[in-house]
Amino acid sequence: MIKKTTFAFLLFVASQISQAQYKYPSTPERPVTDDYFGTKITDSYRWLEDMNNPEVQKWFKDESDYTNSIVKTISGRDILFNRMKEIQALGGDSYGFIKQVGDIYYYTKNKKEESIYKLYSRKGKSGAEILLIDPNTIKKGATITTFNISPDNKKLAVSISEDGAEVCDIKIMNLESKTFLADRLTPVWSEFNFEFTPDSKAITYTQMATGDNKSDDFLKNMKSLLHVIGTDPKTDKILASKANNPELTILKEQFPEISFSNDYSHIILNIGSTKNEEFSFYASISELSKSKINWKPLIKYEDEITASHIIGDKIFFLTHKNAPNFKIGYTSLKNPDFNNAVILVPENDKVIRKLRKSKNFVYYNLSDGINQEIFQVNAKTLETKPIPLPMGSNAGYALNPRQNDDLIFFNSSWVTPSTDYDYNSVTGKLVKSTQLTSNGAFPDFGKDYIVKEIEVPSHDGVMVPLSIIYPKNIKMDGSTPCYITGYGGYGVSQYPHFVGPALMTLLEQNTIVAFAHIRGGGEKGNKWHTDGMKAKKPNTWKDFIACSEYLVNEKYTSKEKLIGNGISMGGVLIGRSITERPDLYKVALVEVGCTNTIRMETTPNGPNQIPEIGTLKNEEDVKHILEMDAQSKVKKGVKYPAVLIRTGINDPRVTPWEPGKFAAILQNYSSSQNPVLLHVNYVNGHHSSDLDVTFNDEADMYAFALWQTGNPKFQIQK
Known part of the structure; x- marks a missing residue:
């Protein structure tokens, strides 16, 4: 009994030390207990969800002011911002x-x-x-x-x-x-x-x-809707909606979008959602003048088609049905039959990514996880040939798919800014762009950095790709800070691309940057995505932990120098990584993160996430959603890393109270002396198109991380 009391007292003392060092705004605990099919979860910060409540608004403002009072006084913080601006300017006009x-x-x-x-x-x-x-x-x-x-x-x-x-x-x-x-x-x-x-x-x-x-x-x-220019928008005609078209079985959280075929012969109605697979209908252009369009089914979810394009009388499509690495086929638009379609590009050991179109061609990427070759297919003759781009990560788009076959392509790598190319599919002429392209001159970043592409065994033996970028002069003795990031959602792939001004600035601070290509993404095909969804979502953070451990074990960095990052759905990733392995990371940067998945479905954007994480209405799904929920995994008395949590007050995707609640519980429960700060941007949402807003946020985050990993140039000014 004495031992237990002593241990409890020590935890109390440790907690008081943490609270004494950082005078966070007061956040009362007002417990609410929910029963999820027999599992009871107590949420002491439910009251923060009422963003219209003046008390909650004051709490966010107090947290913001407190964070700024610390972060803005870190020496070197302004140097980071100014350097980001300098690197941006080096590239010239973008x-x-x-x-x-x-x-x-x-x-x-x-x-x-x-x-x-x-x-x-x-x-x-x-x-x-x-x-x-x-x-x-x-x-x-x-x-x-x-x-x-x-x-x-x-x-x-x-x-x-x-x-x-x-x-x-x-x-x-x-x-x-x-x-x-x-x-x-x-x-x-x-x-x-x-x-x-x-x-x-x-x-x-x-x-x-x-x-x-x-x-x-x-x-x-x-x-x-259809809006006739010059008329009152209140009179706009409904083309498709849940209420107007019950026969289409549109869910309230799905998005009806209209487009036209290349030659304007058909209207296409796509029912959008977070699902990668398409669900669409079509009609003759003549239907546009009718009071109600007679939509005909085109693509069903069970066709497992992730992209499609109509050219002439053919519809070309990309599918993972019975083909985890994808395949490309086409069928007649007059009588679409995807089950008996002609297969143009069969599945192979590389992943087929993207499907684009121009007036007379379709294009696809063939990826080995790092390099991406691009091929063109003549829509009439079906002749297929590679586009002679340099090796590397290639992407691009058509300038006007209705009028011509001119495209612009981008070839890039992690530390090499994009080289742009003009291309005409009819002539096959490929030349470096001299107009409508960056007119600046970046230095040769490649001479100062090494890029390694490796694979790391995860908890179950599956090999996970890991991209590591590091300065040539570092010592492999664990003394170098390392920033590792990942995403792991919706089948999104992180292919090599120029890291940009912000991460290049971080690299210049003698810091390693690593990208973990974890399950839930699409780097290794559709199965790579589904192996990081719902019941298999733990693979996402366990892959990330495995990559983080590799960097420590191989002495790229150490636990005292490791910075973990996750953005948006990556909040599940970083939130669960630090709650499962709080000892592994010195710093966690949680950006507009999904850290309270058990409450997401109650938010306006929550139902859209059901295809990816599941629903609270399903008992089996609830077990997995609870496992993803980082907030409920935070325990009193545990020593958590230094954490900077960022939210935008105008965020329409991840409502600000979700990251806010995660900050509150960590501030009250962590027994370490590491700071937990909530960064609230009042001129931002989920992201910003204003580079000054973006660079200011990133300068704050990186200054915080470098301060906590002991960089002498980034310390609190007295």
Whole structure:
């Protein structure tokens, strides 16, 4: 009895030491107990979920102010931010998406001395540049998310968001006068498709039920609409919705999106969700003028198709049905039969990724996990040939799939900025881009860094790819800080790409950067994804732990120098890694992270996650969701790493209270002397298109991590 009392007293003392060192804002515990099919979980921070409550709003502001009072005083923090800006400027002007209509090129560009992308046009690739839209003139904090040009080249539609909220307005510009029309279509989501009709007189778009990300109707019950330009949006015709089209069995959390075939002969209705597989319908373009469109089934979930494109009378598709590494086929659009389709590219030992189109060709990537070759297929003759790009990680897109076969490709690696290429599929001519491409000159980063691509055995013997980037001059004695990141969700793959100004700045601080290609991603095909979903989700963080242990065991770094990172769904990854192995990491950076999965389904964006993690309505799923839930795994008296948790107050994807609650429980429960800070950005959402906002967040995180791993240049200023 005495021993138990003494042990309890020691835990109490340790906790008091931690609390004495960091005077966190007070966070009362108000327990609420839920019964999940017989498993009772007590949540002491449920009250923080009421983001409309002034007490909660004050708590977030107090946490933000407290974090800033520490992080902003770390010596070297401003040096990181300024260096990120310098590296960005070294690359010169950077270009976003480029679209071509006739001989006019439209594109977004971020000039090297600026922080946001503006929209420009020019006649011919070398023509005089004309500024069309500066978001700053619309509203402070506004950014461009995407745009489209009418077929007659007389109108431009652009979606604008504010402060990272991702809820946008679509505005329409008269290109002759460079003025906006009165039309304002809102609210729309930043990633949704909108297109002009063939006659350029109307636009199709998907409207949200509400733009309020605190509402239960947020990201639910959306409608695909047809807006005739110049009319009142209230009179827009419904093309598809759950209420208007019960025969389509659209779920309230699914997204109806409209597009047109290359030749405008057909309308395609895709029912979007977080599932990779397509679910779609189609109709003749003549149906657009009818009061209600007669949608015909096109692709079902059971076809397991992840991409499809219509060219002429064929529909080309990418599928993993009976082919974990994917295969490509085609079938007749007049009578689609995916089960008896012609297979153009059978499954092989490499993973087939992406499926793009231009006017007369389709394109696909063949990946070994590092290098990506790109091939083109003539839609008429079915002749297939490789595009002669250099070895490496290759990507690209068509400039106008309806008008021509011109593409732009990007070849890059972890420490080599992208080299852009112009390509024409008809002539086969491939040349380095000289226009509409970065005009800067990065130094040769490759001479200072080594890149290793290896595989590490995980807990079950499965080999997990790990990319390691490190300065040539480091000592393999465990003394070097190492930042390791991963994602592991939705089948998303992390192929080699230039790490960019932020991580390059971190590398320059004599820090290793590593990417763990864990299960739940798609690097090794569809099975790699499904082996990190639902019941198999623990593979995600166990793979990450295995990669982290490898870096320690091989003396790239040590436990006192290891920095773990996870973003968004990667919050499950890093949250469970530090709750399962709190001894392994010195620092955890949790960015807009899903750390309270057992409560996610109650959030506006929660039902969208059901295909990936499961539902609270299913007893078997609940067991696995509880296993993913990092918050409920935090235990009193455990020594957790130093943790910086980042959220954006306007985040529409991971509601701010989820990371907030994780910060609260760690602050109250951890017995270590490591700080736990909540970084709240009031001009950001899940992410930002404003580079200054992004670089400021990253400078704060990296300064915190370098401080905690003992870098003498990054210490609290007295």
